[in-house]
Each structure stands twice: as C-alpha cells, then as structure tokens.
Amino acid sequence: MNNEKRDNRNKAGKLGKIIVNVFMESKNGSKMEGIKINLYRINGVSPQLEISKLTDKNGVVIFDNLSPGNYRVIEIIDKEIYEKPIYKSWNEVNISNYLKETVIDIINRKKRS
Structure with a gap:
C-alpha cells in the first residue's frame, strides 16, 4: 500500500471526542471542579469502564482519541x-464517521433538607 492511500485511511478513521461540562443548578450555573466522570464503552449487555477523569477548574472533562463505537x-x-x-x-453517544465530537452538559442540584 502506498503512503497516500495509508494517509487517506488514517484521516477517514479520525478518532472522536466527548466534551463533558458539569454545572450546578442550571446550564448557566457555577461550574463544578473535581467531579468524577466515568466513560464506559457499551458492548452489548455489560458496559466496560474505559477511563475516569475529574473535572478541571472550568467544570470540564475531555475524552479524546475515542475509536468508533457506543459510549x-x-x-x-x-x-x-x-x-x-x-x-x-x-x-450515550455513538462515535462514528458521522459524529466525531459531541458535548454533554450535566446539571446538578442539591437535595432539599
């Protein structure tokens, strides 16, 4: 296989990204730092944990370099x-040739006493 064909295949198989934003009370609320976010790959009956990350000071976690599949x-x-x-x-997200990047917003509310 020549290099040009190999390069085109690599571009076509570009890896995906999921951006997660964590807020308090509303989408315009304060951002939550240090919240654990798990990413699971869905393969049939039992999802498999891929990676866990904590939100940064902006309340954001980025899962990148994701191969095509359901997450x-x-x-x-x-x-x-x-x-x-x-x-x-x-x-839940399906990373594919049609959807390579998506954003998920998570909103939290404190319980009332």
Whole structure:
C-alpha cells in the first residue's frame, strides 16, 4: 500500500471526542471542579469502564482519541448531597464517521433538607 492511500485511511478513521461540562443548578450555573466522570464503552449487555477523569477548574472533562463505537458518560457524585444528575443531550453517544465530537452538559442540584 502506498503512503497516500495509508494517509487517506488514517484521516477517514479520525478518532472522536466527548466534551463533558458539569454545572450546578442550571446550564448557566457555577461550574463544578473535581467531579468524577466515568466513560464506559457499551458492548452489548455489560458496559466496560474505559477511563475516569475529574473535572478541571472550568467544570470540564475531555475524552479524546475515542475509536468508533457506543459510549456512556456517568457522573459519580455524592447522592446524599445531590439529586440525580440531569444530562442535557443524553449521556450515550455513538462515535462514528458521522459524529466525531459531541458535548454533554450535566446539571446538578442539591437535595432539599
């Protein structure tokens, strides 16, 4: 195979990215630093954990260099303090030739005492 064909195949198979933003109370609310976000690859019945990351000072986690496939993003947060997180634009993504990058916003609310 010549180099030109190999380069074209590599470009066609460009890897994907999922950007996760974590907010408090609303999409315009304060950003939450240090929140654990798990990325799972969905392969049939049992999702497999790919990687865990903590949100940065801007409340952001970036999962990049993702090969094509189905993924699920799950926020790990103290359920005694916070309600169940709200995922804007759903928390499951199919990285493919048609969708290489997506953004998931997660909104958190404190439980009422």
